[in-house]
Amino acid sequence: MTQLIVKRLLSGLLALFLIATFLFFVMRSVPGDAIDIQLAESGLSEERITEVKDEMGLNDPILEQYADWASGIVRLDFGDSLVRDESVLDIILRRLPVTLELSFLAIALSLAFGPIVGMLSAIRRGKPSDAILRVGSIVGLSIPNFLVGVLMITYLSEWFGYSVPIGYQEFWESPWVNLQQMILPAIALALSVGAATARMTRSSMLEVLGTDYIRTVRAKGADERMINTRHAFKNSLIPVLTLVGLQFGGLLGGTVILEAMFSLPGLGSQVFEAVRTRDYPLIQAAALVYGAMFILVNIMVDLAYGWIDPRIRAS
Amino acid sequence: MDTGGLHAETSDAVLSVRQLRTEFATRHGQVAAVSDVSFDVRPGETVALVGESGSGKTVTALSIMHLLESTGSIAGGEVIFEGRDIAHLEEREMRSLRGEKIAMIFQDPSTCLDPLFTVEHQLAEMLHLHRDITDAEARTRALELLRHVGMPDAEARLDTYQHKLSGGQRQRVMIAMALALSPSLLIADEPTTALDVTVQAQILDLLRTLADETGAAILFVTHDLGVVAEMADRVVVMYAGQVIEQGRVREVLKTPQHPYTAALLNSMPGNAAMTGQRLEAIDGSVPSLFNMPHACRFAPRCKHAFDRCTVEPPPVHELGSDRNARCWLSDPSESWRRQPAEVST
Ligand SMILES: Nc1ncnc2c1ncn2[C@@H]1O[C@H](COP(=O)(O)OP(=O)(O)OP(=O)(O)O)[C@@H](O)[C@H]1O
Ligand SMILES: [Mg+2]
Numbered sequence: 001m002t003q004l005i006v007k008r009l010l011s012g013l014l015a016l017f018l019i020a021t022f023l024f025f026v027m028r029s030v031p032g033d034a035i036d037i038q039l040a041e042s043g044l045s046e047e048r049i050t051e052v053k054d055e056m057g058l059n060d061p062i063l064e065q066y067a068d069w070a071s072g073i074v075r076l077d078f079g080d081s082l083v084r085d086e087s088v089l090d091i092i093l094r095r096l097p098v099t100l101e102l103s104f105l106a107i108a109l110s111l112a113f114g115p116i117v118g119m120l121s122a123i124r125r126g127k128p129s130d131a132i133l134r135v136g137s138i139v140g141l142s143i144p145n146f147l148v149g150v151l152m153i154t155y156l157s158e159w160f161g162y163s164v165p166i167g168y169q170e171f172w173e174s175p176w177v178n179l180q181q182m183i184l185p186a187i188a189l190a191l192s193v194g195a196a197t198a199r200m201t202r203s204s205m206l207e208v209l210g211t212d213y214i215r216t217v218r219a220k221g222a223d224e225r226m227i228n229t230r231h232a233f234k235n236s237l238i239p240v241l242t243l244v245g246l247q248f249g250g251l252l253g254g255t256v257i258l259e260a261m262f263s264l265p266g267l268g269s270q271v272f273e274a275v276r277t278r279d280y281p282l283i284q285a286a287a288l289v290y291g292a293m294f295i296l297v298n299i300m301v302d303l304a305y306g307w308i309d310p311r312i313r314a315s
Numbered sequence: 316m317d318t319g320g321l322h323a324e325t326s327d328a329v330l331s332v333r334q335l336r337t338e339f340a341t342r343h344g345q346v347a348a349v350s351d352v353s354f355d356v357r358p359g360e361t362v363a364l365v366g367e368s369g370s371g372k373t374v375t376a377l378s379i380m381h382l383l384e385s386t387g388s389i390a391g392g393e394v395i396f397e398g399r400d401i402a403h404l405e406e407r408e409m410r411s412l413r414g415e416k417i418a419m420i421f422q423d424p425s426t427c428l429d430p431l432f433t434v435e436h437q438l439a440e441m442l443h444l445h446r447d448i449t450d451a452e453a454r455t456r457a458l459e460l461l462r463h464v465g466m467p468d469a470e471a472r473l474d475t476y477q478h479k480l481s482g483g484q485r486q487r488v489m490i491a492m493a494l495a496l497s498p499s500l501l502i503a504d505e506p507t508t509a510l511d512v513t514v515q516a517q518i519l520d521l522l523r524t525l526a527d528e529t530g531a532a533i534l535f536v537t538h539d540l541g542v543v544a545e546m547a548d549r550v551v552v553m554y555a556g557q558v559i560e561q562g563r564v565r566e567v568l569k570t571p572q573h574p575y576t577a578a579l580l581n582s583m584p585g586n587a588a589m590t591g592q593r594l595e596a597i598d599g600s601v602p603s604l605f606n607m608p609h610a611c612r613f614a615p616r617c618k619h620a621f622d623r624c625t626v627e628p629p630p631v632h633e634l635g636s637d638r639n640a641r642c643w644l645s646d647p648s649e650s651w652r653r654q655p656a657e658v659s660t
Contacts, residue, residue: 066625210384212426218382220441220492234431309431310476 001306001313006220008302012295019291020073020284027280034144040267054304078285083277088285091270096289099255101171103293106251107244109238110194115240117194117231118201123224125206133198140195145254148188156184168265185258192254193247200243205236238309245301252290328355329499329532330379334389335642337371337378346604347390350556353631356500361526361533363543363564365579366553369601372536375553376502379534380419381409395538397499404568415445418493418531422505424485428477434461434488440494460491464521472594483514490521498530504536519546540583546569549637552576555602555612558631572632572640575613611642619644 041185053059057068072079072251078088121133164184169177208214209232217231259268274282306313337349349371356362357630364372374569377383380396394402401409421427423500428437438460448456454473461469463486477485478535486506493501503522507515520604523546526533535546543550551561552573560573568578571577599616603604608614614624621643 152482212421212423213429216421216427216489216492217429217440219380219413219419221410221412221444222440223410231429231432237428311430312478312480314479 001315004027004306004312004315005299008295008299010108012292012299015295016288016291020070020288023284023287024069025237027284028065031254073285073288079281081274081279082281083274083279083282084245087209088281091287091305092267092289093268095265097268098168098264099259099268100293102182102186102189102255102264102266102268103251105182106189106255107248108194109164109186109190110197111244113190114194114197115201115233115237118240119205119228119236120203121198122205122232122236123228124211134202137195137198141199143191145188145192146257148191149185149258151228152184152188153261160303162223164262165186166263168263181262181264185255185262188258189251189254193244193251196247197240197244201236203231204239206224206255208232208235211235234308238305241301241304241308245298246295249294252293326437328395330356330534331395332375332379332392332462333395334392335373335375335378335394335402336353336387336413337383338390339384339389340386343605345390345553347557349378350602352392352553352556352558354372354551354558354561356532356534358499358532359530360549361523361535361547363547363550364534364536364553365540365543365550367538367579367597367601369555370553371556372538372553373504374556376419376504376534376536379502380413380417381406382419405598411437411445411511414441414498415496416498417500417502418496418498419490419504420486420493420506421501422629424482424489425491425509426479430477430635433474433476434480437509438473438492441492445496456495457491461488464488464491464494464525464623465517478656481514482520483512486514486518487521490518490525494525494529494531500534500538501526501531502534505538506535507542508539509538519651522546540568540579548657552579554608556604557612559640559642560611560640562634566638572638573613574617574619576640577617578618644651 027042050059057065060068064278069079073281076089078092083098084091117133118135121130121137124130124133153164165177165180168181209227213235214227214232217227255266256268256272258264260272263269267289271283271286273279274286331353331616332355333353335349335352336347337560338345338347338505339574352371352375364375366372373389374383377387377436378389379396379401381401383389389402392402393400401412404412404473406534420505428434432440435454435457438457439450441526442448442453442456452636458469458473461472462559466472466484466487472480472484477488480488490505506522507518510518519542522533522535526529533546535542537543537546549562550564550567552567552575553559554575559577560567560571562572567576568580571580575597597616602608602612602615608625610626610628611617611620611624614620617624623643627643629641629646631639632645633639
């Protein structure tokens with residue numbers, strides 16, 4: 001098990017390195033440069049502009065720039081933002097907690113509902129409630145989360161006169177306001193992950209219910225509730241875990257739009273803006289942070305596997 | 316009432332299956348996987364249920380336990396267990412019988428234990444389901460049970476999972492679980508088919524010893540007549556969803572009354588070698604459930620079939636105590652027609 005985790009960590013680091021390298025070269029080859037634009041607007045002379053770019057290392061050979069940047073990353077030095085007067089690390093540290101809270105809330109919501117809904121659907125297979133739950137999960141899967149966001153914002157104010165409190169409040173300052181600000185985008189994000197887990201749980205549960213070991217439990221005289229909740233549900237969660245790990249990537253992508261939409265000062269809304277202003281250092285660093293989050297979550301999934309499944313724990 | 320020709324008293328039997336009919340709903344309509352099965356199992360007795368693959372042995376066993384898939388159901392007949400008909404017993408009442416009074420073990424022990432729970436948990440679960448005992452008591456009892464079924468290093472095995480056990484050890488756990496509450500009937504559906512030959516013998520030994528000890532009757536499903544000779548007191552031969560012959564093991568194996576039984580005996584490697592006969596596979600195959608011959612179901616494959624066999628279904632002929640056969644040739648009143656059975660052991 002430990003070996004497995006170490007292996008995952010190492011391959012995760014390798015993946016991060018590849019992401020970083022890829023991003024660096026791709027971003028540099030995009031035409032149109034924040035510095036050019038800024039400097040052109042600043043009214044400085046051509047010579048001064050070249051000097052400034054020299055100071056920033058932007059005229060060094062690209063491989064040298066890459067080496068500088070890469071060695072910076074190792075020291076968690078991502079350089080300075082090209083747009084804001086702040087180091088990239090400071091921006092990330094300030095913004096990341098909001099994104100972490102939002103994604104945690106969204107994952108927690110989808111795990112609180114998805115598997116249970118899938119289990120109920122499997123138990124009531126073929127009944128009207130199963131049909132409703134299945135249609136519901138297809139809808140949940142197919143509506144894009146930003147659309148859900150828009151619908152929420154529009155109809156909550158239209159029908160209930162409710163609007164999300166303005167001015168972001170941190171959780172420990174005023175949890176109630178913070179939750180109101182977080183819950184809607186979290187639901188919008190949780191919908192598709194929850195629906196995907198529900199569907200996966202349903203089909204995996206149906207498969208498990210047909211296995212020999214479930215028949216054994218039945219042959220012992222256990223009632224349906226015990227069969228379903230204790231044995232079948234636990235066994236059916238194994239493939240669901242993998243799915244949640246993979247879906248987390250999509251969920252992170254969703255935070256970018258939803259943070260911007262709900263004016264949450266997270267890393268996502270910052271990236272949204274950075275893309276517009278071509279703030280390369282920030283975009284690159286943010287992408288690495290997202291990559292690291294994805295990898296960490298998947299390592300947590302592996303740990304959860306070991307916790308549920310003794311066969312994996314032993315290996 | 317016609318009891319399917321079986322004249323034994325039902326009152327002294329643990330289990331009396333009477334004209335059992337079990338149907339499945341399929342895409343092509345209802346089919347009867349078991350259409351006329353009657354037999355008795357008396358206290359402490361081992362009855363073997365034999366027949367080729369697809370003859371309905373497992374469906375019969377699962378019907379008794381009410382463990383059929385949701386598409387299957389008992390469509391007729393009776394399953395009299397300890398004096399009451401449980402064929403249509405409510406699920407709640409059935410649950411209190413399962414494990415407690417009727418236990419079952421299955422063919423492939425490698426898929427029959429829950430991979431996510433320890434051996435102890437699964438043994439204790441059986442005890443908790445039917446007895447009001449503490450966890451500590453359950454653990455002690457689980458350990459006793461494991462030792463009793465000859466599990467090596469039993470104490471350490473309590474906390475392991477099934478993937479750490481060999482096939483034989485898994486089947487021992489299943490047996491420990493099945494006999495935990497001293498049921499009066501144990502249904503064993505080909506319990507050794509999936510095991511190595513040497514392990515098979517050990518498990519059969521174990522079953523026999525434990526059944527003697529606990530006084531449990533066994534309904535032993537197998538397609539191996541060699542195992543029948545070794546394990547059973549009586550044998551019930553099934554073909555295409557019907558019982559076609561039954562009787563005491565020694566009599567049936569020595570003088571089979573149904574050509575199918577004779578053919579089965581001839582197709583046994585050990586048996587043919589012993590009697591110096593050619594090993595004969597039975598020609599043809601089991602008829603499809605959708606296309607059953609309407610008279611004798613074995614007629615298309617039977618070397619002794621004559622015109623009547625394809626026209627009129629043969630009744631079950633009683634041939635002395637505990638013995639019957641479903642064949643025109645075994646009609647005692649028409650013994651002039653009778654041809655000598657092909658096997659002489
Ligand atoms: N769920 C089901 N739906 C439809 N038909 C079924 C179902 N289960 C079993 N059958 C049919 O019932 C018949 C008897 O099957 P059964 O499993 O009882 O045979 P068996 O004697 O146990 O054979 P084996 O030696 O292979 O275990 C077969 O023709 C099989 O196709
Ligand atoms: Mg079978």
